[in-house]
Amino acid sequence: xxxxxxxxxxxxxxxxxxxxxxxxxxxxxxxxxxxxxxxxxxxxxxxxxxxxxxxxxxxxxxxxxxxxxxxxxxxxxxxxxxxxxxxxxxxxxxxxxxxxxxxxxxxxxxxxxxxxxxxxxxxxxxxxxxxxxxxxxxxxxxxxxxxxxxxxxxxxxxxxxxxxxxxxxxxxxxxxxxxxxxxxxxxxxxxxxxxxxxxxxxxxxxxxxxxxxxxxxxxxxxxxxxxxxxxxxxxxxxxxxxxxxxxxxxxxxxxxxxxxxxxxxxxxxxxxxxxxxxxxxxxxxxxxxxxxxxxxxxxxxxxxxxxxxxxxxxxxxxxxxxxxxxxxxxxxxxxxxxxxxxxxxxxxxxxxxxxxxxxxxxxxxxxxxxxxxxxxxxxxxxxxxxxxxxxxxxxxxxxxxxxxxxxxxxxxxxxxxxxxxxxxxxxxxxxxxxxxxxxxxxxxxxxxxxxxxxxxxxxxxxxxxxxxxxxxxxxxxxxxxxxxxxxxxxxxxxxxxxxxxxxxxxxxxxxxxxxxxxxxxxxxxxxxxxxxxxxxxxxxxxxxxxx
Amino acid sequence: xxxxxxxxxxxxxxxxxxxxxxxxxxxxxxxxxxxxxxxxxxxxxxxxxxxxxxxx
Numbered sequence: 001x002x003x004x005x006x007x008x009x010x011x012x013x014x015x016x017x018x019x020x021x022x023x024x025x026x027x028x029x030x031x032x033x034x035x036x037x038x039x040x041x042x043x044x045x046x047x048x049x050x051x052x053x054x055x056x057x058x059x060x061x062x063x064x065x066x067x068x069x070x071x072x073x074x075x076x077x078x079x080x081x082x083x084x085x086x087x088x089x090x091x092x093x094x095x096x097x098x099x100x101x102x103x104x105x106x107x108x109x110x111x112x113x114x115x116x117x118x119x120x121x122x123x124x125x126x127x128x129x130x131x132x133x134x135x136x137x138x139x140x141x142x143x144x145x146x147x148x149x150x151x152x153x154x155x156x157x158x159x160x161x162x163x164x165x166x167x168x169x170x171x172x173x174x175x176x177x178x179x180x181x182x183x184x185x186x187x188x189x190x191x192x193x194x195x196x197x198x199x200x201x202x203x204x205x206x207x208x209x210x211x212x213x214x215x216x217x218x219x220x221x222x223x224x225x226x227x228x229x230x231x232x233x234x235x236x237x238x239x240x241x242x243x244x245x246x247x248x249x250x251x252x253x254x255x256x257x258x259x260x261x262x263x264x265x266x267x268x269x270x271x272x273x274x275x276x277x278x279x280x281x282x283x284x285x286x287x288x289x290x291x292x293x294x295x296x297x298x299x300x301x302x303x304x305x306x307x308x309x310x311x312x313x314x315x316x317x318x319x320x321x322x323x324x325x326x327x328x329x330x331x332x333x334x335x336x337x338x339x340x341x342x343x344x345x346x347x348x349x350x351x352x353x354x355x356x357x358x359x360x361x362x363x364x365x366x367x368x369x370x371x372x373x374x375x376x377x378x379x380x381x382x383x384x385x386x387x388x389x390x391x392x393x394x395x396x397x398x399x400x401x402x403x404x405x406x407x408x409x410x411x412x413x414x415x416x417x418x419x420x421x422x423x424x425x426x427x428x429x430x431x432x433x434x435x436x437x438x439x440x441x442x443x444x445x446x447x448x449x450x451x452x453x454x455x456x457x458x459x460x461x462x463x464x465x466x467x468x469x470x471x472x473x474x475x476x477x478x479x480x481x482x483x484x485x486x487x488x489x490x491x492x493x494x495x496x497x498x499x500x501x502x503x504x505x506x507x508x509x510x511x512x513x514x515x516x517x518x519x520x521x522x523x524x525x526x527x528x529x530x531x532x533x534x535x536x537x538x539x540x541x542x543x544x545x546x547x
Numbered sequence: 548x549x550x551x552x553x554x555x556x557x558x559x560x561x562x563x564x565x566x567x568x569x570x571x572x573x574x575x576x577x578x579x580x581x582x583x584x585x586x587x588x589x590x591x592x593x594x595x596x597x598x599x600x601x602x603x
Contacts, residue, residue, distance in 0.1 A: 070600050146594060148602040215602035218590040288594060297591035302578045305587075309574040313567065331556070432599075 001074050002057045004067060009155040013054035016159065020166075021047025027191065032249035035177055039170055039191070039251070046166050071144045073433055075157035077523075079137025080426060080433075082165060083130055084516040087419075090125025091509040097122050098505050102498035112176045120175045120187045126414065127185065127277065129168045134422045135281040136161060136203070139226045141429060142288045143207055146223055147214030156206040163199035167192055179251050183266050185273050186240050190253040193241040200237065204230050221304045225284030228312050232276040240269035260327045267322035275315035278413065282421050283311070283350055286381075289425040290354055290374045294364060299356035303349050310346025314339050321392035324401060333394065340392030344385060351382035369445040373424030376453065380416025384409050399475070404494070405467025408460050415456040415508055423448065423515055430522050437528050440521035444514050451511030459504030466497030 005013065024044030031037035097118050100106050107113045140157055144150060151157055171188040174180065180187040188196075207230060211219060242256035257265045291298045298304055320328060320336030355378055358365055365375050387409040391400045400406060427445055431438050439445055473493060476484040577583065 068601075144601065145599075150601045216590075216593060218586050218593075220590050220594060222594075291591075292594055295595065297588075297595060301587040301591040305578045306574060309570065313570060 002053055003060050004063050004072075004074060005054075005057075005154050005158075007058070007060075007062055009153065010054050010058050010060075013155055013158070014051055014058060017047050017050035017054055019047070021051060023047070030249040032247065033251065035174075035179060035251050036191075036249060038177065039174065039179075042170060042173065043166070046162075046169075050162065068150060070150070071141075072151045072154055072157065073141070075161055076137045076140045076429075077433060079133050079140065079161055080430065080519065081523075082161070083133035083137060083422075084426075084512070084519055086125055086129025086133060086168070087512045088509070088516055090122055090127075090130050091505065091512050093118060093122035093125050095502060095505040095509050098498065098502040102495060102502060111178070117175050117178060120180065121172050123185060124168065124171050124175070124187070126419075127273075128171065129165075131278065131282075131418055131422070132164060132168070133161070134426070135226070135229065135277075135285075136164060138285050138289075138425055138429065139207070139230075139281070141433070142220075142222050142226065142284060143210050146220035146288070147211055147216060149210060149213040149215055152206060152209035152213060156202050160199055160203045160206060163195070163202070167196045167199060170195070174251075181241075181243065181253060181255070183240065183255070183269070185270055186237070186266070189251050190241070190243050190245045191251075193237065193243075197234070197238060200230070200234050204234065220288070221298075221301065221308065222284040222288040224305075224308050225280045225287065228308070229276050229281035229284065232272060232280070232312070236269045236272050236276070240265055260323075263323055263326065264320060264328060264332070268316075268319040271319035271322060272315055274413075275311065275318070278418050279315075280311065282418050285421050285425045286350070286354055286374065286378065289421075289428050290371075290378070291357055293368070293371050293374065293424070293428045294358055294361050296357055296361060299353050299359070303353045307346040307349035307353065310349065311343070314343045314346060318343060318392065321397065324394050324397045337392050337394055341389050344389040347385035347389075348382060351378050351385070354378035354381075369442065369449045370424055370427040370439075372449055373420050373427065373452075376449075377417050377421035377424060380412055380420065380456070384413035384417055387412065399471040400467060403467040403470040403474075404463045404497070405471060408463030408467055411463065412456065412460045415452070415459065419508075419512075420452060420456075423452065423512075426515070426519060430519050434523050434525075435527045436522055436525050440518050440525060444518040448511045448515045448518070451507050451514065455504045455506070455508030455511060457504070458507060459501055462497040462500035462504060466494050466501075469493055469497075 002010065021044050024040045024042070024047055027040030027043060028037045029040075031040060096106070097115060100115050100118070104115075107115070111117070140151065167188070170192040174188060174192070179189055181189055186193075207223075207227060211223065243253040244256065245251075245253040255262055287298060287304060317339035318336050320332045321340045322336075324333050324337070326333075355375070358371070358375055358378075361371075365371050390396055391406070391409065427439055430436070470490050470493070473485040473490040474483075474487075478484045
């Protein structure tokens with residue numbers, strides 16, 4: 001793989017690796033508190049390995065010029081595999097934390113395995129590890145195909161992918177040790193945050209440079225969504241993580257914001273992370289892989305454009321609905337609530353557009369589990385955006401906030417929408433990328449589909465029930481005007497639902513393991529000579545009809 | 548220089564409204580501009596091609 005890089009790229013890669021290793025050494029040297037030294041060691045090791053890989057091939061000859069006649073797919077393949085590894089890891093952690101809620105003794109009396117440390121390991125593992133790598137990998141694929149241009153260079157995709165995963169490793173390993181700045185979905189401390197900015201700027205530059213090389217007059221809409229994801233996540237990440245470290249030798253930092261401003265900044269970030277990390281990028285996936293797999297153009301291209309601007313500009317204002325009934329000024333809460341309700345329009349535009357694209361191809365949806373993954377993702381997208389808008393209404397929020405009712409729709413979105421569209425896209429993409437006849441086993445794709453669907457349903461129904469019961473118990477008063485139930489009583493009432501939730505998560509995890517096995521086996525199959533993306537054999541015929 | 552809370556609220560409520568209205572108008576005009584239809588239709592179909600190599 002590294003031999004594919006030009007001599008200049010290998011040399012430049014070596015320089016970057018040495019710089020990274022040097023940064024790791026510096027952190028070790030400056031460390032006043034052991035913890036920073038551990039992370040410095042991880043960074044040093046990463047830089048050292050990268051230096052060995054690039055340095056070891058530095059005298060190899062220049063790669064074949066013929067490579068320029070095809071797309072650059074090696075980093076995409078790497079990204080898919082890494083993404084699936086994170087999926088299995090992150091979902092396993094999810095099942096563990098779910099079990100902890102039902103059986104708290106499963107921390108085994110260790111500090112690193114307490115709920116407060118494991119929970120961000122789960123969220124970071126699935127959102128940033130699984131979701132982020134999937135987004136980066138598919139964006140590399142979509143940007144090249146829709147532009148009909150090879151990536152601008154071969155070094156920066158590796159820098160982006162490896163650098164991003166270094167960030168994820170720093171984040172996750174930090175949580176185990178108790179390193180966190182206590183901002184949800186933005187837990188990593190200042191040095192990791194700075195590193196992510198560097199990686200992200202390289203990502204944005206690579207995307208723009210590749211688009212600039214495009215051989216198509218119009219930039220296909222999926223790219224707009226990916227670009228919104230990259231650009232807005234950069235802005236969110238930088239603003240929310242503005243902080244002053246205690247000293248350069250200390251992991252701890254203090255946020256530039258305080259009090260209600262801090263809360264507002266955090267939830268402006270938090271909700272837009274949902275919007276641009278967990279929605280915009282995955283809509284980019286949907287707008288490319290769904291029409292492609294169905295062999296039909298998107299139902300309404302115009303609707304996809306209106307939906308795009310609606311999503312990008314409405315979501316920006318919705319964050320304050322996380323702070324209903326707090327010290328935040330009432331009008332800001334109302335603003336967030338109003339925009340959240342308005343968001344239903346562009347969200348349902350996207351969901352409807354996907355479903356209408358499939359209208360008339362239901363036979364394919366029935367026969368092809370890959371397309372069914374995407375279909376179901378669009379359905380869950382519609383469901384969870386409806387619930388999100390509904391729960392942002394202040395009076396509904398009065399019942400739902402701080403209860404499991406929030407956790408339910410979040411997972412309808414995360415499992416039902418984000419994970420399903422990713423698995424669907426991977427099953428379409430993997431045979432195409434590795435030039436295989438189809439997936440190793442289409443039966444296992446079926447198995448994965450039903451495990452994922454049943455897992456999501458069990459999970460979501462458990463959380464709906466538990467959330468509403470919880471909310472009602474917390475607001476029930478007795479005749480003398482005191483609360484009728486203690487918090488402990490509501491905990492006891494939750495117990496069966498917590499068990500059901502863990503089972504739902506376990507089913508979903510089992511599906512992901514099956515998916516990983518299937519993808520892995522597919523990569524080990526024989527290559528077919530034709531460059532035609534055949535999917536599972538079903539689609540090749542259909543696609544040629546629709547042209 | 549002290550910025551009054553009231554002035555800030557007035558600014559965000561007034562200009563926020565104007566800029567969102569202008570943006571919406573702009574997006575709708577761009578989307579439904581008759582000349583753009585051909586380009587959109589072409590783009591929607593362009594991804595369905597089966598060739599898998601970059602253009603020179």
